[in-house]
Amino acid sequence: MAQYKDREGHLKVARAHTETVVVEDQEHxxxxxxxxxxxxxxxxxxxxxxxxxxxxLGLDWAT
Structure with missing residues (x-):
């Protein structure tokens, strides 16, 4: 989520959005x-x- 926010500047993520993350040199x-x-x-x-x-992280609904 932080990766998306850093890149896009917000957390208004479309429901269909997928994000590729790297964990221990493997893409997920x-x-x-x-x-x-x-x-x-x-x-x-x-x-x-x-x-x-x-x-x-900036999700106002979580407060």
């Missing part, structure tokens, strides 16, 4: 839009520390 495709949509709809079940991490 992440369905970022689906992740954010699902997380937002289930935010009531998230732990406070997870919500705070999302808020720190």
């Amino acid at each position: 495709t992440v369905k970022l839009g689906v992740f954010l949509s699902n997380t937002k709809s289930r935010r009531g079940k998230l732990a406070a520390d997870k919500l705070q991490q999302l808020a720190n």
Whole structure:
């Protein structure tokens, strides 16, 4: 998510957007839009520390 925000300057991610990330020299495709949509709809079940991490990235719905 931080990679997307650094590149695009915002976190208004389309639901169909996929992001390629590199972890330990391996590329992985992440369905970022689906992740954010699902997380937002289930935010009531998230732990406070997870919500705070999302808020720190700039997601206003996580506050």
